[in-house]
Amino acid sequence: xLRGFADTYHIxxxxxxxxxxxVMRALGLLNEHVDEQHAAYGIPQHDRHxxxxxxxxxxxxxxxxxxxxxxxxSYRERETGVGILEQGFGLQSTTRGAEVVTQSAGLxxxxxxxxxxxxxxxxLWLTVELTIAPGLHIxxxxxxxxxxxxxxxxAPLAGMVVGAPTWPAPQSYRIAGLTEEFFxxxxxxxxxxxxxxxxEGGDQTLQVxxxxxxxxxxxxxxxxxxxxxxxxxxxxxxxxxxxx
Numbered sequence: 001x002l003r004g005f006a007d008t009y010h011i012x013x014x015x016x017x018x019x020x021x022x023v024m025r026a027l028g029l030l031n032e033h034v035d036e037q038h039a040a041y042g043i044p045q046h047d048r049h050x051x052x053x054x055x056x057x058x059x060x061x062x063x064x065x066x067x068x069x070x071x072x073x074s075y076r077e078r079e080t081g082v083g084i085l086e087q088g089f090g091l092q093s094t095t096r097g098a099e100v101v102t103q104s105a106g107l108x109x110x111x112x113x114x115x116x117x118x119x120x121x122x123x124l125w126l127t128v129e130l131t132i133a134p135g136l137h138i139x140x141x142x143x144x145x146x147x148x149x150x151x152x153x154x155a156p157l158a159g160m161v162v163g164a165p166t167w168p169a170p171q172s173y174r175i176a177g178l179t180e181e182f183f184x185x186x187x188x189x190x191x192x193x194x195x196x197x198x199x200e201g202g203d204q205t206l207q208v209x210x211x212x213x214x215x216x217x218x219x220x221x222x223x224x225x226x227x228x229x230x231x232x233x234x235x236x237x238x239x240x241x242x243x244x
Contacts, residue, residue: 001017002015018053020051021051021053024051024053029053029054029056030051030052031053031075034049034050034052034075035049037074037075037076041076052075054071054072054075055071055072055074055075055077055078056069056070056071056072057069057070057071057084057088059088059089068088070084070087070088072123076120076121077121077122077196078119078121078122078123079122079123079125080114080122080123080124080125082095082096082115083114083123083124083125086114086127087192093114096113096114096115096116097112097113097114097116097117097124097232098112098113098231098232099111099112099113100112100228100229100230102226102228103226104226105214105221105222105224106132106133106136106138106214106221107130107131107133107138107210107212107214107226108130108131109128109130109210109228110128110129110130110131111127111128111129111208111230112126112127112129112230113125113126113127113206113230114127115232116232116233117233117234118197118204118232118233118234119234119236120197120198120199121197121198122196122197123194123195123196124194124195124232125192125193125194125195126154126192126193126194126195126230127190127192128191128192128193128208128210129188129189130150130188130189130190130210130212131187131188132185132186132187132188132189132214133214136186136214136215137173137184137185137186137215137216138150138184138185138186138212138213138214138215139182139183139184139185139212139213140167140184140185141167141170141183142183143182143183144180144182147182147213148211148212148213148223150210150211151209151210151211151212152165152193152208152209152210152211153208153211154193154195154208154209155207155208155209157201157204157206158199158201159197159198159200160195160196160197160204161196161197161198162193162194162195163193163194163195163196165192165193166193167191168189168190168191170183170184170185171183171184171186175217201234202234203232203233203234204231204232204234205229205230205231205232206231206232207227207228207229208227208228208230209226209228210225210226210227210228211223211224212224212226
């Protein structure tokens with residue numbers, strides 16, 4: 001089976017097979033819920049589906065020590081290679097998907113996808129980098145009533161699942177004359193959101209909205225809304241070059 005897989009996808013490095021799922025069991029990676037997951041997806045049960053692991057990767061540091069485990073609960077979900085490098089190691093790949101830059105009062109926004117294409121149930125990462133002008137801040141959470149915190153939203157698409165954003169910790173901030181405690185962002189920050197497409201829909205465009213209000217120590221700009229569109233192709237629609 002592995003030989004056929006390697007030949008089909010032109011893989012030249014060695015592939016290992018865990019016969020009897022011995023290593024998977026020892027590491028606690030054996031997926032005992034495949035039948036339930038197949039039933040949820042409408043897939044008939046089959047013996048060849050037994051002995052599957054949870055999909056995921058171990059990330060090793062320069063000394064070969066495990067620094068992070070990135071595993072999914074569903075056997076169908078996978079991260080992209082770029083997503084693993086960027087989200088796991090904090091690196092920035094030169095190979096990414098759509099990127100858009102826009103700006104408004106006191107803020108520049110750079111949004112990017114980690115892949116130009118998607119496959120069903122593949123987890124993409126949307127990264128939004130925000131650069132706040134010197135001397136200004138943007139409110140984070142939690143926040144007193146009547147103030148506008150930074151929010152990032154992705155407009156719904158059929159079959160698209162958007163996970164919770166990963167926010168950096170804001171800084172505590174107090175305004176002279178007020179008793180409330182605020183939490184704010186200043187400088188540059190990155191926010192990441194996992195996006196998974198679970199239905200056939202052809203090429204798609206993610207519509208991203210950023211709401212914020214930039215303030216200085218003395219004044220605030222009018223609340224702003226920035227909209228960004230990031231296209232992503234269905235992998236099956238991409239014409240791949242033939243190998244000679």
